[in-house]
Amino acid sequence: PTMLGTAAAALLGMVMFGGAAVAADPVTLKLGYSLPATSHYGVGAQAFADALAEKTDGRFKVEMFPSNALGGEREMIEGAQFGTIDLVVTSTGPVGNFVPETLVFDIPFLFRDYAHARGVLDGEIGQEVLDKFPERGLIALAWAENGFRHLTNSKQAVTEPEDVKGLKIRTMQNDVHMRAFTTLGALPTPMAFPEVFTALQQHTIDGQENPIPVIVSGNFAQVQKYLSLTGHVYSPALFIMAPSRWEELSDEDKAAFKAAAKIGANAMRKQVETFEADGIAKLEAAGMTVVEHPDKARFLEELKPAYAEYEKRFDPELIKRIRDWK
Ligand code: PAF
Numbered sequence: 001p002t003m004l005g006t007a008a009a010a011l012l013g014m015v016m017f018g019g020a021a022v023a024a025d026p027v028t029l030k031l032g033y034s035l036p037a038t039s040h041y042g043v044g045a046q047a048f049a050d051a052l053a054e055k056t057d058g059r060f061k062v063e064m065f066p067s068n069a070l071g072g073e074r075e076m077i078e079g080a081q082f083g084t085i086d087l088v089v090t091s092t093g094p095v096g097n098f099v100p101e102t103l104v105f106d107i108p109f110l111f112r113d114y115a116h117a118r119g120v121l122d123g124e125i126g127q128e129v130l131d132k133f134p135e136r137g138l139i140a141l142a143w144a145e146n147g148f149r150h151l152t153n154s155k156q157a158v159t160e161p162e163d164v165k166g167l168k169i170r171t172m173q174n175d176v177h178m179r180a181f182t183t184l185g186a187l188p189t190p191m192a193f194p195e196v197f198t199a200l201q202q203h204t205i206d207g208q209e210n211p212i213p214v215i216v217s218g219n220f221a222q223v224q225k226y227l228s229l230t231g232h233v234y235s236p237a238l239f240i241m242a243p244s245r246w247e248e249l250s251d252e253d254k255a256a257f258k259a260a261a262k263i264g265a266n267a268m269r270k271q272v273e274t275f276e277a278d279g280i281a282k283l284e285a286a287g288m289t290v291v292e293h294p295d296k297a298r299f300l301e302e303l304k305p306a307y308a309e310y311e312k313r314f315d316p317e318l319i320k321r322i323r324d325w326k
Contacts, residue, residue, distance in 0.1 A: 026053075026061040029245065031087035032070035032079070034193050039217050040275060041089045041237065042066055044144055044268025048239065051260035056253060062087065072192030074173055081137045083244035089264075091146040092236045093172030099140075101132045102236075104314045106176040107307075109300060110322060111234040118145070118269065120325050121236055125318070139241040141261035145269045146211050146235035147276065152224040152288070153207030154200065159228070159294050161185075161302040170196050170208040176310070177233065183306040184299070200224060211235060212283070213275035221286035228291040229280070232299065239264060 031049070033041040042064070049062035070076050070085055074094035079085030081098070096103035104110075111117040120126060121143035133140040151158055153167055165185035171177045173190045181188035189205055199205045200223040207224065215227065239261040249257065284290055311319065 024059075026059055028061045028063050029086035030065060030070070031062050031089065032065040032076045032085050033089040034068050034073055034076075034091075035066065035214065036217055037064065037066040039066075040145070040147075040213050040268045040271040043271040044237075044264040045089050046264075047267035048260050048264025051263040052256060055256040055260055060253075068194045072194050074192060077138070077240060080240050080242040083242045086242050086245045088238075088240040089144065089268075090238055090240060091172065092238060093174050093177075095238065095240075096174055096176065098138060099129075099132050099136045101129050103174070103176050104318060104322070105129075105236055106174055106233060107310050107314075107319065108177075108180045108233045108303060109296070110319070114145075114148075114269075114273075116325060117234045117236070118143075120322050123325070125322060125325075133240075134243065137243060139243050139246045141239040141241055141258050142265045144237040144239060144261075144265035145272050146237045147213060147272045148231040149209045149211055149233050149235050150215070151207060151209045151228045151230045151232065152215060152220055153226050154203070154224055155206050155226070157226050157228070157289055157291050158230070159291050161295075161299050167207050168205045170199060170205045179309060180232070180303060180306050183303055197223065209233075211272070211276075212279035213272060216275065216279045216282055221283050221288050225287070225289060226291070227280075227283055227288045228294045230294050230296075230299070237265075237268065 031045055033045060035041040045062070045064060049064070052060050052062065070079060073090040074097065076085055076088040077090060077094060077098055080088050092102050092105060096106065111120070126143050130140045130143070151169070153169070155167060156163055158164055161184050164181070166187065168187045168189055169181055170191045171181060171188045173192070178188040178190060191199060196208055197218060197220070200208060200220065208220070209232070210218070241257065246254065280290060
């Protein structure tokens with residue numbers, strides 16, 4: 001074709017497509033998390049992606065990286081800070097190393113039940129903490145959920161605080177949790193989640209603690225004989241976003257991301273409940289011995305020195321506001 005012919009064809013093309021809204025390629029965002037795609041994180045992340053696509057007419061596409069494909073939680077949060085990962089669904093485990101204000105929620109036995117924890121996080125107090133993220137180089141879109149954590153180990157049934165003494169327990173990289181286990185006489189070992197199964201298998205550690213859905217999906221029954229339903233701490237999760245990505249968004253899109261994260265969080269919470277409904281039975285069937293009612297009053301008593309420290313470290317008024325929430 002002649003130059004003129006090509007130009008005419010291009011012009012014709014423009015005319016033909018002119019007027020029709022030709023969608024540009026969607027912006028693809030990388031989202032990482034530590035659990036399998038079938039987990040509560042996977043369900044929540046997918047609900048977020050679907051809601052986001054719907055709210056932005058398909059202008060944003062979320063590419064999923066489950067099962068630690070982008071690293072452990074601490075690494076992924078660093079990736080969001082640097083802008084190498086766009087979105088992360090993470091427990092608050094390591095988040096306190098970046099935004100210390102989140103650590104108050106990691107105090108053991110702070111929340112009575114799911115309604116209490118969700119109510120506090122979705123209310124004024126939760127919002128105050130979300131607002132602290134930007135000054136630490138992160139964006140938190142919404143609170144989500146990992147669940148109440150329970151203790152497993154390979155040595156003995158844990159009913160009383162004394163049963164924990166001397167146990168090597170993997171904790172998250174969270175010094176509020178570590179302080180609690182030290183106070184009980186355990187030997188807490190902070191470790192990134194991707195290393196936990198092998199460490200349990202090789203007996204470099206005796207136990208770990210996680211919500212029921214994680215214990216099930218992580219196949220921990222293969223390497224842990226005892227489960228105690230301690231519910232010793234509530235583990236919130238978060239939708240985190242890279243500030244570099246966030247700043248590119250229009251105000252309208254920012255609102256869409258936040259609303260989609262809320263939808264994702266609700267789906268995740270629902271899935272936690274679904275998994276918890278039959279999780280304990282599954283673990284029993286897989287051979288675990290379950291202590292259903294460990295002596296919570298005695299655990300609280302033994303944790304008193306840790307609470308004295310938390311009262312110094314955090315605003316006692318804030319702790320009271322959280323405890324008294326109705
Ligand atoms: O134990 C942890 O590190 C977390 O609970 C996990 C399993 C990565 C989920 O956020």
